[in-house]
Amino acid sequence: MGTHVRALLLAATVAVSAACGGGGSAPADEAAAGSPGVDGPASTTPTTTPTTASAEGTTLVARADGELAVSPEPGAPPSHHLPATTEFGSPRALLVLDEQGDWLHVALPDRPNGSTGWIARADVEVREFDERVEIDLAARTLTLVDGGEVVLTTPIAVGASAAPTPTGAFYVVDKLATGDPDDTYGPFAFGLSAHSDVLTEFAGGDGQVGIHGTNDPASIGQAVSHGCIRVPNDVAEALEARLHLGTPVTIG
Amino acid sequence: MHLTDRLTRMLLGAMTLGAVLVPATVAAAEPPGPGDLTTPTTDPCGPDGCLPPEPEPEPECPPFVATCDDLTSNPCDPVEEDCSPDPEPCPQDADADCPDPNPAPEPEPEVGPDPEPVDPSVPADPNFTG
Numbered sequence: 001m002g003t004h005v006r007a008l009l010l011a012a013t014v015a016v017s018a019a020c021g022g023g024g025s026a027p028a029d030e031a032a033a034g035s036p037g038v039d040g041p042a043s044t045t046p047t048t049t050p051t052t053a054s055a056e057g058t059t060l061v062a063r064a065d066g067e068l069a070v071s072p073e074p075g076a077p078p079s080h081h082l083p084a085t086t087e088f089g090s091p092r093a094l095l096v097l098d099e100q101g102d103w104l105h106v107a108l109p110d111r112p113n114g115s116t117g118w119i120a121r122a123d124v125e126v127r128e129f130d131e132r133v134e135i136d137l138a139a140r141t142l143t144l145v146d147g148g149e150v151v152l153t154t155p156i157a158v159g160a161s162a163a164p165t166p167t168g169a170f171y172v173v174d175k176l177a178t179g180d181p182d183d184t185y186g187p188f189a190f191g192l193s194a195h196s197d198v199l200t201e202f203a204g205g206d207g208q209v210g211i212h213g214t215n216d217p218a219s220i221g222q223a224v225s226h227g228c229i230r231v232p233n234d235v236a237e238a239l240e241a242r243l244h245l246g247t248p249v250t251i252g
Numbered sequence: 253m254h255l256t257d258r259l260t261r262m263l264l265g266a267m268t269l270g271a272v273l274v275p276a277t278v279a280a281a282e283p284p285g286p287g288d289l290t291t292p293t294t295d296p297c298g299p300d301g302c303l304p305p306e307p308e309p310e311p312e313c314p315p316f317v318a319t320c321d322d323l324t325s326n327p328c329d330p331v332e333e334d335c336s337p338d339p340e341p342c343p344q345d346a347d348a349d350c351p352d353p354n355p356a357p358e359p360e361p362e363v364g365p366d367p368e369p370v371d372p373s374v375p376a377d378p379n380f381t382g
Binding site for chain 1: 367368369370376377378379380381382
């Protein structure tokens, strides 16, 4: 299918500018430089490195057209309902973890991180994708894998020690265009199902973690964010063309 | 007439009638004489040597048309006919489900489409953790 575009080559350009502030209403007292406890850079020469490797696996994503009932067990009465769209209007997409008869075990985009529930298969459309994202906090890299083949690896900025990026298995729930490459979030931002373990509020939100571009390319390669993953803007543009709602994002 | 005379006449009449009804005996064929040649006695090879034997003509296959009632194979001219049963006629009842004579192929498993592009005409205001 069309999702198997290979060998995407990117070049990340680094320039020095102000750090990402995230809307100016961060609950944590960030440093004047805009960094919540800046850790040293992992790489001083951030470049995007196209590589080749092999991995496995496809992903099942449940797409709902309407409000979705979530049950704690297969066949049990629903414990709550998810709106048909996210806060930003994205269609509801849930990562499928398991299948049991007419029921799907899905990862929920709710706190606490790692929440799961069961939904009726009849209530959703199940799609299959090959892409996934792997984020290595120690190496401060993001790798996009498509059908077992590494498409790109890029240096990133991760959460500072005071607001570390949460670890675990998450997925993309929003794809947003800011309309301005010089925006704090760069041209594109991808909301994840992850939430900060430290910040319960941020810029009017609930501490949702995302992958996004930046107007501070110098921060790439450092641990300076409030938990989000910053990528070079050209990488953000490339990800916009490759990431689905529901694409798995593993942070470790 | 005396009885003896009458018997004599009847006997003569019967003999005359029997001579007419008896079929003529067919003369038996005579055995071949020394002048009748039943096997070649001349040398088939001429002064220039023996001629190659003439090729035997290929057997002519009789016209053959297999029918669905008689599928006897004909090695000379095998005929393949579509002997599948005729489709059931669609009932005239308008409410009845009539099978589609040309059913659509089975759909392939659902495969995710390309990523939905973000509509840049509606800029979003993310509030992620920066």
